[in-house]
Amino acid sequence: MPDKERLVFLPGLLCNQRLWRPQINFLGEDYVCNVPDLTRQDSIPELALSVLQQIRGKFNLVGLSMGGYVALEIMRQAPERVKRLALIDTKARADSAEQQRRRRGLLALADKGRFKGVTPHLMPLLIHPDRMTDESLTGPIYQMAEEVGQEAFVRQQTAILKRESHLDVLGNIKCPTQIICGRQDLITPLDCAEEIQAGITGSELLVVESCGHLANLEAPDLVNKTLKNWLKLF
Numbered sequence: 510m511p512d513k514e515r516l517v518f519l520p521g522l523l524c525n526q527r528l529w530r531p532q533i534n535f536l537g538e539d540y541v542c543n544v545p546d547l548t549r550q551d552s553i554p555e556l557a558l559s560v561l562q563q564i565r566g567k568f569n570l571v572g573l574s575m576g577g578y579v580a581l582e583i584m585r586q587a588p589e590r591v592k593r594l595a596l597i598d599t600k601a602r603a604d605s606a607e608q609q610r611r612r613r614g615l616l617a618l619a620d621k622g623r624f625k626g627v628t629p630h631l632m633p634l635l636i637h638p639d640r641m642t643d644e645s646l647t648g649p650i651y652q653m654a655e656e657v658g659q660e661a662f663v664r665q666q667t668a669i670l671k672r673e674s675h676l677d678v679l680g681n682i683k684c685p686t687q688i689i690c691g692r693q694d695l696i697t698p699l700d701c702a703e704e705i706q707a708g709i710t711g712s713e714l715l716v717v718e719s720c721g722h723l724a725n726l727e728a729p730d731l732v733n734k735t736l737k738n739w740l741k742l743f
Contacts, residue, residue, distance in 0.1 A: 514592070515568040516540040516740070519560065519576030520547060521598075521723075522665050523628065523654040528573065530649075531729035532736060540569070540740070547579060548661035553672045557582035561590065569740060573597040573725060574697060575665060581675035584682055595687040595739055597732070598694050598722045600701035601708065603674040616666050619659050627662065628654040634695045637721040646726060679708030685742035686712035689732060691720030713739075 516536060518529040526533075526544040533542045545560045556579045570591045572580030577599025584591060604612070615627050628651055632641065640646050654662075686709045690702035699716060706714040715735050717724045725732045 513539065513541045514740075515564065515566065516542045517560070517564055517568045517570050518542065518544045519570070519572035519579050520544060520653075521574030521576050522669065523631075523657050523662055524573075524576075524650075525653050525656055527649050527653050527656075528723075528726065529571075532571070532725060532733060535729075535733040536736065536740070543568075547576065548657055548664065551664040551667040551671075553578050553582050553668050554586070556668060557586055561587055566590075567592050569593040569595075571595040571597065571736065572599060574599050574722065575669055577697075578669065578672055578675070581678050585675065585678045588681065588684070591684055593685045593687075593739060593742060594682065595689065595736060596702075596705060597689040598691060598697050598702075598724055599705075600697040601675040601679055601705050602701065603672060604669070609670060612666050612670055616663060619662055635722045636727060637691070637693050637719055639719065640721070640727060649726070650723075676704075676708065679705060680710075682709045682712075685739065687735060687739040688712055688714045689717065689724050689735060690714070691717045691722060691724045691727065693720060694722045694724075696722045 520528045529544055543564055545563045547556050550556045550559055560583060567590055570580050577596045580596060581601060618627055636646060688702050688706050690699050702714055706712050717728045717731060720727045
Protein backbone atom coordinates (compact mmCIF):
# COMPACT_ATOMS: atom_id res chain seq x y z
CA MET A 510 0.00 0.00 0.00
CA PRO A 511 1.53 3.38 -1.00
CA ASP A 512 2.57 5.81 1.71
CA LYS A 513 0.19 8.67 2.39
CA GLU A 514 1.19 12.09 1.09
CA ARG A 515 2.11 14.71 3.66
CA LEU A 516 -0.10 17.78 4.08
CA VAL A 517 1.43 20.73 5.94
CA PHE A 518 -0.76 23.52 7.34
CA LEU A 519 0.82 26.85 8.32
CA PRO A 520 -1.29 28.95 10.73
CA GLY A 521 -1.65 32.71 10.79
CA LEU A 522 -0.79 35.27 13.46
CA LEU A 523 -1.95 34.21 16.94
CA CYS A 524 -3.18 30.89 15.55
CA ASN A 525 -2.13 27.30 16.11
CA GLN A 526 -3.29 23.80 15.15
CA ARG A 527 -6.87 24.64 16.18
CA LEU A 528 -7.12 26.85 13.09
CA TRP A 529 -6.90 23.80 10.86
CA ARG A 530 -9.13 21.40 12.81
CA PRO A 531 -11.95 21.42 10.18
CA GLN A 532 -9.46 20.57 7.43
CA ILE A 533 -7.54 17.94 9.40
CA ASN A 534 -10.80 16.26 10.47
CA PHE A 535 -11.85 16.13 6.81
CA LEU A 536 -8.55 15.15 5.18
CA GLY A 537 -6.70 13.41 8.00
CA GLU A 538 -7.65 9.86 7.00
CA ASP A 539 -6.10 10.22 3.56
CA TYR A 540 -3.07 12.43 4.32
CA VAL A 541 -0.41 12.72 7.01
CA CYS A 542 -1.24 16.17 8.41
CA ASN A 543 1.29 18.41 10.17
CA VAL A 544 0.95 21.88 11.71
CA PRO A 545 4.47 23.21 12.36
CA ASP A 546 5.17 25.56 15.26
CA LEU A 547 5.42 29.15 13.95
CA THR A 548 5.97 30.84 17.31
CA ARG A 549 9.70 30.62 17.98
CA GLN A 550 11.39 32.77 15.31
CA ASP A 551 11.11 36.49 14.59
CA SER A 552 11.70 36.57 10.84
CA ILE A 553 9.85 35.02 7.91
CA PRO A 554 13.00 33.42 6.42
CA GLU A 555 13.79 31.80 9.79
CA LEU A 556 10.21 30.57 10.13
CA ALA A 557 10.37 29.04 6.66
CA LEU A 558 13.66 27.35 7.46
CA SER A 559 12.20 25.97 10.69
CA VAL A 560 9.33 24.39 8.73
CA LEU A 561 11.74 22.81 6.27
CA GLN A 562 13.70 21.41 9.21
CA GLN A 563 10.58 20.12 11.00
CA ILE A 564 9.11 18.33 7.95
CA ARG A 565 10.92 15.64 6.00
CA GLY A 566 10.71 15.00 2.26
CA LYS A 567 8.18 16.47 -0.15
CA PHE A 568 4.81 17.79 0.99
CA ASN A 569 1.65 19.63 0.02
CA LEU A 570 1.62 23.09 1.59
CA VAL A 571 -1.30 25.22 2.84
CA GLY A 572 -0.76 28.64 4.42
CA LEU A 573 -3.19 31.23 5.75
CA SER A 574 -2.27 34.90 6.24
CA MET A 575 1.12 34.90 8.03
CA GLY A 576 1.29 31.20 7.18
CA GLY A 577 0.98 32.25 3.55
CA TYR A 578 3.97 34.57 3.93
CA VAL A 579 5.96 31.64 5.29
CA ALA A 580 4.69 29.39 2.48
CA LEU A 581 5.87 31.88 -0.16
CA GLU A 582 9.25 32.07 1.56
CA ILE A 583 9.46 28.27 1.41
CA MET A 584 8.80 28.59 -2.32
CA ARG A 585 11.79 30.94 -2.43
CA GLN A 586 14.08 28.71 -0.36
CA ALA A 587 13.11 25.18 -1.41
CA PRO A 588 10.46 25.03 -4.17
CA GLU A 589 11.49 21.47 -5.01
CA ARG A 590 10.10 20.30 -1.65
CA VAL A 591 6.52 21.43 -2.40
CA LYS A 592 4.21 19.23 -4.50
CA ARG A 593 1.17 21.52 -4.38
CA LEU A 594 0.57 24.96 -2.88
CA ALA A 595 -2.59 26.50 -1.39
CA LEU A 596 -2.66 30.11 -0.21
CA ILE A 597 -5.63 31.28 1.86
CA ASP A 598 -6.36 34.92 2.71
CA THR A 599 -2.80 36.11 2.28
CA LYS A 600 -0.70 38.36 0.07
CA ALA A 601 2.64 38.51 -1.70
CA ARG A 602 3.17 42.27 -1.57
CA ALA A 603 4.86 43.96 1.39
CA ASP A 604 2.83 45.78 4.04
CA SER A 605 1.80 49.36 3.37
CA ALA A 606 2.91 52.13 5.74
CA GLU A 607 -0.59 52.15 7.26
CA GLN A 608 -0.51 48.41 7.87
CA GLN A 609 2.89 48.69 9.51
CA ARG A 610 1.58 51.51 11.72
CA ARG A 611 -1.33 49.29 12.80
CA ARG A 612 1.01 46.42 13.63
CA ARG A 613 3.25 48.66 15.72
CA GLY A 614 0.15 49.87 17.56
CA LEU A 615 -0.77 46.28 18.47
CA LEU A 616 2.79 45.63 19.63
CA ALA A 617 2.59 48.73 21.81
CA LEU A 618 -0.71 47.49 23.25
CA ALA A 619 0.88 44.17 24.16
CA ASP A 620 3.95 45.91 25.58
CA LYS A 621 1.74 47.91 27.94
CA GLY A 622 0.46 44.68 29.47
CA ARG A 623 -2.78 44.75 27.49
CA PHE A 624 -2.16 41.68 25.34
CA LYS A 625 -5.68 40.38 26.04
CA GLY A 626 -6.97 43.48 24.26
CA VAL A 627 -5.24 42.58 21.02
CA THR A 628 -7.69 39.91 19.84
CA PRO A 629 -10.86 41.95 20.52
CA HIS A 630 -9.20 44.75 18.57
CA LEU A 631 -8.50 42.37 15.68
CA MET A 632 -11.76 40.42 15.68
CA PRO A 633 -13.74 42.84 13.44
CA LEU A 634 -10.95 42.46 10.86
CA LEU A 635 -10.79 38.68 11.12
CA ILE A 636 -14.35 37.53 10.42
CA HIS A 637 -17.42 38.66 8.51
CA PRO A 638 -19.52 41.14 10.51
CA ASP A 639 -22.51 38.77 10.44
CA ARG A 640 -20.45 36.23 12.43
CA MET A 641 -19.26 38.51 15.23
CA THR A 642 -21.74 37.02 17.73
CA ASP A 643 -21.09 33.41 16.68
CA GLU A 644 -19.29 32.01 19.69
CA SER A 645 -18.58 28.73 17.91
CA LEU A 646 -16.32 30.81 15.65
CA THR A 647 -15.03 33.53 17.98
CA GLY A 648 -14.40 31.15 20.89
CA PRO A 649 -11.63 29.14 19.20
CA ILE A 650 -10.04 32.38 17.93
CA TYR A 651 -9.77 33.75 21.47
CA GLN A 652 -8.54 30.38 22.71
CA MET A 653 -5.79 30.19 20.10
CA ALA A 654 -4.59 33.71 20.95
CA GLU A 655 -4.37 32.81 24.63
CA GLU A 656 -2.46 29.61 23.84
CA VAL A 657 0.02 31.36 21.53
CA GLY A 658 0.60 34.08 24.12
CA GLN A 659 2.20 37.50 24.28
CA GLU A 660 5.85 36.58 23.73
CA ALA A 661 5.13 34.59 20.58
CA PHE A 662 2.79 37.33 19.34
CA VAL A 663 5.64 39.84 19.59
CA ARG A 664 7.96 37.53 17.65
CA GLN A 665 5.34 36.95 14.97
CA GLN A 666 4.50 40.61 14.53
CA THR A 667 8.20 41.44 14.40
CA ALA A 668 8.65 38.84 11.66
CA ILE A 669 5.77 40.31 9.66
CA LEU A 670 7.04 43.86 10.12
CA LYS A 671 10.44 42.83 8.72
CA ARG A 672 8.86 40.89 5.86
CA GLU A 673 9.91 41.72 2.31
CA SER A 674 7.75 41.39 -0.78
CA HIS A 675 7.36 37.94 -2.33
CA LEU A 676 6.06 39.23 -5.65
CA ASP A 677 9.34 38.18 -7.27
CA VAL A 678 8.73 34.57 -6.19
CA LEU A 679 5.36 34.15 -7.92
CA GLY A 680 6.62 33.72 -11.46
CA ASN A 681 8.87 30.85 -10.42
CA ILE A 682 6.08 28.76 -8.84
CA LYS A 683 5.32 25.81 -11.11
CA CYS A 684 3.37 23.43 -8.85
CA PRO A 685 -0.47 23.26 -8.84
CA THR A 686 -1.60 26.30 -6.84
CA GLN A 687 -5.00 27.05 -5.29
CA ILE A 688 -5.73 30.53 -3.95
CA ILE A 689 -8.70 31.17 -1.64
CA CYS A 690 -9.94 34.52 -0.34
CA GLY A 691 -12.99 35.75 1.53
CA ARG A 692 -14.92 38.39 -0.40
CA GLN A 693 -14.97 40.66 2.67
CA ASP A 694 -11.39 40.01 3.83
CA LEU A 695 -10.24 43.32 5.32
CA ILE A 696 -6.67 42.30 6.20
CA THR A 697 -5.58 40.80 2.88
CA PRO A 698 -8.30 42.00 0.49
CA LEU A 699 -9.36 40.26 -2.70
CA ASP A 700 -7.04 42.34 -4.88
CA CYS A 701 -4.11 40.71 -3.04
CA ALA A 702 -5.40 37.26 -4.00
CA GLU A 703 -5.97 38.40 -7.59
CA GLU A 704 -2.41 39.70 -7.71
CA ILE A 705 -1.09 36.30 -6.60
CA GLN A 706 -3.24 34.51 -9.18
CA ALA A 707 -1.97 36.81 -11.93
CA GLY A 708 1.60 36.06 -10.90
CA ILE A 709 1.39 32.24 -10.74
CA THR A 710 0.76 30.63 -14.13
CA GLY A 711 -2.12 28.15 -14.05
CA SER A 712 -3.21 28.97 -10.50
CA GLU A 713 -6.89 29.03 -9.59
CA LEU A 714 -8.73 31.48 -7.33
CA LEU A 715 -11.78 30.70 -5.21
CA VAL A 716 -13.64 33.73 -3.83
CA VAL A 717 -15.72 32.81 -0.78
CA GLU A 718 -18.83 34.96 -0.52
CA SER A 719 -19.98 36.53 2.79
CA CYS A 720 -16.63 35.69 4.33
CA GLY A 721 -13.82 37.56 6.05
CA HIS A 722 -10.15 36.78 6.68
CA LEU A 723 -10.49 33.25 8.08
CA ALA A 724 -12.14 31.47 5.16
CA ASN A 725 -11.20 27.98 6.33
CA LEU A 726 -13.08 28.53 9.61
CA GLU A 727 -15.94 30.63 8.24
CA ALA A 728 -16.72 28.36 5.27
CA PRO A 729 -15.07 25.03 6.14
CA ASP A 730 -17.21 22.83 3.87
CA LEU A 731 -16.43 24.86 0.75
CA VAL A 732 -12.74 25.20 1.60
CA ASN A 733 -12.48 21.47 2.38
CA LYS A 734 -14.06 20.53 -0.94
CA THR A 735 -11.74 22.91 -2.80
CA LEU A 736 -8.65 21.56 -1.05
CA LYS A 737 -9.70 17.99 -1.78
CA ASN A 738 -9.96 18.81 -5.49
CA TRP A 739 -6.60 20.63 -5.39
CA LEU A 740 -4.96 17.59 -3.81
CA LYS A 741 -6.04 15.48 -6.79
CA LEU A 742 -3.99 17.65 -9.17
CA PHE A 743 -0.65 16.32 -10.36
